[in-house]
Amino acid sequence: MRILGIEGTAWAASAAVFETDDPDALSTETYRTPDPSADHVFIESNPYQPESGGIHPREAAEHMGNAIPEVVDTALAHAADRHDGDGPIVDGVAFSRGPGLGPCLRIVGTAARAVAQTLGVPLLGVNHMVAHLEIGRYQSGFESPVCLNASGANAHLLGYHNGRYRVLGETMDTGVGNSIDKFTRHVGWTHPGGPKVEQAAKDGSYVDLPYVVKGMDFSFSGIMSAAKQEADAGTPVEDICVGLQETIFAMLTEVAERALSLTGTDELVLGGGVGQNARLREMLAEMCEQRGAKFHAPEPRFLRDNAGMIAVLGARMLNSGDALSVEESSVDPNFRPDQVAVTWRGADESVARAYTDDGAIRGAEATVDIGTDEVVKRRVPKTYRHPELDDRLRRERTKAEARLTSDARRAGVRTPIVRDVDPIEAVITFQKVGDADLAERLSPEAARTVGEYLAKLHRVGIVHGDPTTRNVRVESGTHGTSRVFLIDFGLGFHTDHVEDHAMDLHVFAQSVEGTADDAEPLLDALEAGYESIGSDEVITRLREVESRGRYR
Numbered sequence: 001m002r003i004l005g006i007e008g009t010a011w012a013a014s015a016a017v018f019e020t021d022d023p024d025a026l027s028t029e030t031y032r033t034p035d036p037s038a039d040h041v042f043i044e045s046n047p048y049q050p051e052s053g054g055i056h057p058r059e060a061a062e063h064m065g066n067a068i069p070e071v072v073d074t075a076l077a078h079a080a081d082r083h084d085g086d087g088p089i090v091d092g093v094a095f096s097r098g099p100g101l102g103p104c105l106r107i108v109g110t111a112a113r114a115v116a117q118t119l120g121v122p123l124l125g126v127n128h129m130v131a132h133l134e135i136g137r138y139q140s141g142f143e144s145p146v147c148l149n150a151s152g153a154n155a156h157l158l159g160y161h162n163g164r165y166r167v168l169g170e171t172m173d174t175g176v177g178n179s180i181d182k183f184t185r186h187v188g189w190t191h192p193g194g195p196k197v198e199q200a201a202k203d204g205s206y207v208d209l210p211y212v213v214k215g216m217d218f219s220f221s222g223i224m225s226a227a228k229q230e231a232d233a234g235t236p237v238e239d240i241c242v243g244l245q246e247t248i249f250a251m252l253t254e255v256a257e258r259a260l261s262l263t264g265t266d267e268l269v270l271g272g273g274v275g276q277n278a279r280l281r282e283m284l285a286e287m288c289e290q291r292g293a294k295f296h297a298p299e300p301r302f303l304r305d306n307a308g309m310i311a312v313l314g315a316r317m318l319n320s321g322d323a324l325s326v327e328e329s330s331v332d333p334n335f336r337p338d339q340v341a342v343t344w345r346g347a348d349e350s351v352a353r354a355y356t357d358d359g360a361i362r363g364a365e366a367t368v369d370i371g372t373d374e375v376v377k378r379r380v381p382k383t384y385r386h387p388e389l390d391d392r393l394r395r396e397r398t399k400a401e402a403r404l405t406s407d408a409r410r411a412g413v414r415t416p417i418v419r420d421v422d423p424i425e426a427v428i429t430f431q432k433v434g435d436a437d438l439a440e441r442l443s444p445e446a447a448r449t450v451g452e453y454l455a456k457l458h459r460v461g462i463v464h465g466d467p468t469t470r471n472v473r474v475e476s477g478t479h480g481t482s483r484v485f486l487i488d489f490g491l492g493f494h495t496d497h498v499e500d501h502a503m504d505l506h507v508f509a510q511s512v513e514g515t516a517d518d519a520e521p522l523l524d525a526l527e528a529g530y531e532s533i534g535s536d537e538v539i540t541r542l543r544e545v546e547s548r549g550r551y552r
């Protein structure tokens with residue numbers, strides 16, 4: 001099978017030819033690790049380089065108008081060379097349908113339709129974000145990994161469940177590459193800034209910057225303002241670059257680890273242009289090695305925007321009969337990865353794995369030894385993090401967790417009793433509570449209680465910070481009654497901000513959607529529980545958080 005791919009969502013005008021002698025490796029029925037020697041990928045790209053500032057949509061579209069026909073011609077000439085005579089020179093034309101800049105996407109769509117019609121072959125509309133993560137999954141042969149996409153306009157964690165890619169966590173403001181590029185513009189460097197930050201960081205020393213994760217979500221705006229202020233105050237820019245890399249990439253590594261811990265999977269793949277950064281890859285590889293997980297990052301030509309990843313996913317789509325008619329092939333600048341009906345994967349595959357509790361649990365942050373009536377939680381040093389950052393986080397979180405676990409109980413929420421705290425060693429001894437994590441015992445009744453608990457916390461100005469289905473314990477009593485406990489307050493803090501309260505609900509909802517078969521009744525119960533005690537304003541804000549398009 002031979003597929004032409006076309007990419008042009010923002011800066012890379014790119015065309016590719018993907019050819020495989022092993023089409024079985026594309027299919028879900030004969031699932032197995034692809035044989036890399038059976039594949040051939042040719043990529044021709046022409047990047048748009050803004051003369052000053054960031055990407056200008058109009059200039060980018062002009063670039064696509066000139067460069068797309070050229071790269072497509074080059075790729076088609078290559079396909080013609082490899083063709084042995086019968087039938088059309090490619091079996092299908094795959095193109096980036098979105099997300100991206102509208103004017104650029106329209107040029108890509110027009111080119112793809114023209115080639116597909118001329119050759120009389122199927123048209124394949126690819127979601128660019130799903131392509132960023134499927135390339136790593138295809139190459140690695142991993143069955144059901146957590147996927148971290150670290151690209152320019154986005155940053156998110158995805159896992160496949162029930163026929164779709166679920167967003168397990170994502171940026172609450174700008175994409176990771178765009179955030180870095182904004183800082184480099186501030187200090188007068190040309191676009192793109194990411195590679196320059198990586199280079200400059202080689203000569204700098206670490207400076208502290210704000211570190212913001214909320215469950216598996218995160219945000220970059222605070223750290224970026226702080227970085228700009230440091231630059232204005234005269235801190236050497238190389239030092240800020242070290243601080244930026246250490247902080248941002250530790251955040252991404254932490255949320256990736258939390259997603260592994262939540263889903264129980266032991267496979268991680270990386271995608272997106274920021275994935276070319278060696279320090280990010282090093283942190284992820286180290287984290288995975290330490291928890292016995294497998295990690296795969298594609299080579300740089302498949303990480304940055306490229307048509308190779310579009311062609312490879314197009315081949316899988318064609319293989320599952322997932323072609324588009326010309327009439328329904330319009331582009332979509334806001335195409336979210338969780339909107340894609342995934343036809344090329346088995347309906348019962350899932351990122352969520354059965355959980356084994358063997359007496360010592362490895363969470364995202366800590367190791368937890370489970371005794372008969374006590375548990376000991378140790379925040380062991382994370383060697384992927386800069387030692388200063390690691391010390392700070394372990395100490396702060398241990399103190400916050402001990403204090404908030406007790407504060408929450410006074411607010412009427414069931415939590416384990418704290419028996420001992422050692423903030424220096426970052427160890428807490430708790431009463432053992434519950435007989436399973438909520439992830440194993442999902443029920444609308446328990447979800448309702450979680451809603452009530454969060455409302456009680458918010459009423460006294462406490463945010464949990466990480467209320468996932470693994471941070472709720474359930475104890476079954478006689479006659480079908482059960483008691484519910486909240487644990488793991490390490491990311492908690494005190495605030496009355498509606499946004500932070502809504503984020504607690506959002507984090508819980510995402511953890512349910514990523515792993516439950518029927519999330520709807522659980523989420524309804526969560527909200528009903530919350531509304532019975534908490535403020536409507538928070539639910540209204542939750543709707544807003546959920547609807548935020550993040551492709552800016």
Ligand SMILES: C[C@@H](O)[C@H](NC(=O)OP(=O)(O)OC[C@H]1O[C@@H](n2cnc3c(N)ncnc32)[C@H](O)[C@@H]1O)C(=O)O
Pocket residue numbers: 009010011099100101128132150151152153154175176177178180181192193194195197198272273274275276277278303304305
């Ligand atoms: C929608 C689509 O157009 C968009 N594409 C995109 O953002 O291009 P991508 O190639 O995935 O990523 C580009 C970003 O990747 C950053 N980047 C490139 N090399 C880097 C490096 N060595 N270290 C850090 N960032 C790097 C650049 O600064 C830039 O912000 C996306 O995937 O979000």
Ligand SMILES: Nc1ncnc2c1ncn2[C@@H]1O[C@H](COP(=O)(O)OP(=O)(O)OP(=O)(O)O)[C@@H](O)[C@H]1O
Pocket residue numbers: 258261262361362363364365366367368375377416430431432433434437466470471473487488490
């Ligand atoms: N007090 C407790 N009683 C019973 N089980 C507990 C208790 N505390 C923790 N556990 C078990 O240990 C697991 C990990 O604990 P915890 O969530 O506190 O660690 P973590 O490393 O912070 O995890 P993450 O950051 O991934 O949520 C829990 O999911 C739960 O199964």
Ligand SMILES: [Fe+2]
Pocket residue numbers: 128132151152272273304305
């Ligand atoms: Fe991209």
